[in-house]
Every structure is written in structure tokens, then in C-alpha cells.
């Protein structure tokens with residue numbers, strides 16, 4: 076009878092120091108083949124752990140410094156404030172060591188709030204229009220790496236903080252994850268989608284040197300070892316539940332993420348008195364849900380302009396946000412931001428920056444220009460207007476009451 080092949084993880088559970096040792100071996104075995112390394116950094120716990128560990132290992136001579144190392148910080152502009160603030164501090168520490176940091180942001184018109192409130196595309200949800208991760212994370216990262224590749228010869232290694240824990244690492248599974256507890260939105264995509272992206276294919280390899288780490292290893296590293304080595308990692312725990320971070324194991328991503336069932340990370344932050352002034356951010360998630368309601372959106376009638384039957388997929392399809400809904404949303408987001416920042420000034424705490432003046436101006440400009448997403452004219456009825464039902468064979472069931 077055949078027996079499953081023995082693995083590094085058989086027997087006793089890994090101690091954190093052993094996990095670090097395996098990470099070093101993994102870097103020596105796979106990363107040394109590449110002169111140029113990049114690191115996809117979301118500011119969350121896993122990618123910050125690998126970033127600070129990698130730089131620490133270079134600092135202490137445990138691994139060789141590559142010809143170039145660039146930390147690509149994925150800034151969605153919707154980051155949880157404690158993570159965004161910690162990331163800014165860590166960026167300074169990295170740059171002080173002569174390591175490049177590139178802040179990767181989507182082009183103005185593609186940013187989360189500009190796309191929703193300016194162009195009128197409804198907030199994403201789990202069933203439809205899950206456009207956000209690709210648009211505000213993966214595509215900008217792909218463009219940044221493409222640019223980097225153009226400036227170097229040879230292959231490029233992208234290091235990610237993808238982490239699946241021992242049992243999953245044993246099975247060699249990597250989730251293309253945006254929704255797992257404890258994960259960072261987009262990390263799985265960086266690992267699996269980036270290497271095959273157009274313009275990059277064949278020139279980039281990826282490596283996940285923390286794949287085998289358990290969540291307790293990450294916390295031990297961030298809160299004790301990295302902190303003791305001078306890294307500004309202690310505040311990161313606040314986004315995951317403070318002292319109970321390991322148990323809560325919250326998933327992080329954009330504040331108010333419409334795809335997350337619960338906003339565990341924000342709830343955790345607000346439990347800490349020093350972050351209490353961010354309570355108005357709890358208004359974002361309900362706003363995104365409200366904006367998806369039929370009364371705020373246009374709807375296809377099911378007929379073309381000449382009265383012929385529209386294509387099946389277009390019949391009575393719900394679509395973009397009305398201008399009134401966009402202005403209402405803009406007003407609410409600005410109100411939430413202002414409420415946080417008034418308190419920030421009073422308490423001498425860091426301000427938040429969800430929507431800056433350039434983004435607000437662009438949203439107003441797009442609305443003033445009468446911008447609709449492709450395929451929409453703006454003369455369609457809103458989704459709460461009752462319409463005759465049109466079936467696939469073209470038959471029409473008129474409304475019983477007009």
C-alpha cells in the first residue's frame with residue numbers, strides 16, 4: 076500500500092523560528108535565481124510580515140541582497156486607517172535603507188469612489204460586478220511591474236505574503252482569495268494572476284515564502300520580533316482585534332468593503348479608544364448597499380430605441396447610478412470623512428483621506444459632463460418604475476395596474 080510522501084510538516088507543529096528558517100531556505104532555493112525582486116505589499120499583516128522579515132534577513136546577512144528590491148505598496152485609497160498609517164511609517168524605514176518603495180494607485184478615473192460616484196458604476200457585490208479587486212489592485216500592480224520590467228534585463232521575482240498555514244501548504248493549495256478570513260484581499264491574485272498578465276507573461280516568477288506560516292507566527296513576528304527590531308508594526312494588530320488579533324483573525328481590505336459579510340476589521344479598530352473617532356466610517360458599508368437599490372439606478376426597458384426586442388442579457392437589466400444618487404453618495408462620503416477629521420483635529424489623531432480634492436473635483440466634473448457607463452444613455456427609467464414584463468420569446472405581460 077502506498078503511503079503519502081513525507082513532508083517538512085509531518086510530526087510536531089512548526090515553531091516560529093523553524094517557520095523563519097524554512098522561509099530563508101525557500102528564498103535561497105528560489106529567489107537567488109533572480110537579480111531583481113519585488114514585493115506586493117497591501118499593508119496588511121501577512122504582506123507586512125514578509126516585507127519586514129525580508130529586509131531584516133538582508134540587514135542581518137541571512138540572505139543576499141538582490142540587485143534591486145522594490146516594495147510595491149498597493150494603495151486602493153480605501154485602506155483601513157491604522158494600516159495605512161503604519162504603512163507610511165514602514166515606507167520611511169524601508170526607504171532609509173536604500174530600498175525602493177513604489178506606491179501603486181489606480182488611475183484617477185478607475186479609483187473606487189471615482190468609478191462609482193463619477194462614472195456611475197454601482198458598488199460591487201458578491202453576485203455581480205465584482206470589478207473592484209482587478210481594477211484597484213491587480214491592474215495597477217500589473218502596470219507598475221510592466222514598467223519595472225521595461226527598465227531591467229532578465230527575470231523578475233514577485234514575492235507575496237500569501238499564507239495558507241501548514242495543512243494547506245502541505246496540500247500545495249493556494250486560494251485565489253479575496254474572501255477568506257484572515258486573508259488580505261488580492262494576495263492570491265498577485266500570486267496566480269500576475270505572472271500570466273499581458274505584457275508580463277514569461278518574465279515574472281512569484282514566490283510565497285510564508286506559505287507555511289500559521290497566523291500565530293505572523294503575530295509573533297509583527298508584535299515582538301519585528302517590533303523589537305525597530306519596525307513600526309505594533310499598530311497593525313489594531314486592525315485585526317488588538318490583543319485578541321490571533322483569535323479574531325479578521326480579513327482586511329478596503330474600509331466598508333461591500334463584498335465582506337461583516338466589517339470585522341473596522342469593528343475591531345473601533346474597540347480601541349484611540350481609534351474611536353473613526354466610528355463614522357461605519358456609514359460606508361450601508362451607503363454602498365443603499366446605492367444598489369433600484370430607485371438609485373437606471374434599468375433597461377427590454378426594448379431597443381426602434382421598439383425591437385433587446386438582446387436577452389440586456390432585457391430589464393439594472394444599471395448605473397442616477398446623478399442624484401451619485402451626488403447623495405458623494406455628500407455622504409464627504410460627511411463621513413469630515414466627521415472623522417473634525418474629531419481627529421480635536422484629539423490630535425491622524426486624519427483620514429478617503430476622497431481628496433482632486434478626486435472630488437473629478438467626480439463632480441464627470442457628473443456635470445453627463446457621464447454614463449458604456450451602453451447607457453441616461454434616458455432609461457429608474458429601477459423602481461414598474462415595467463411590462465418581457466419574456467425571452469418576445470411575449471409581453473402588461474402590468475396589471477398602471
Ligand code: SF4
Nearest residue numbers: 207208260328329332
Ligand atoms: S477589499 Fe473589497 S472593495 Fe476592496 S478590492 Fe477587495 S473586494 Fe473590492
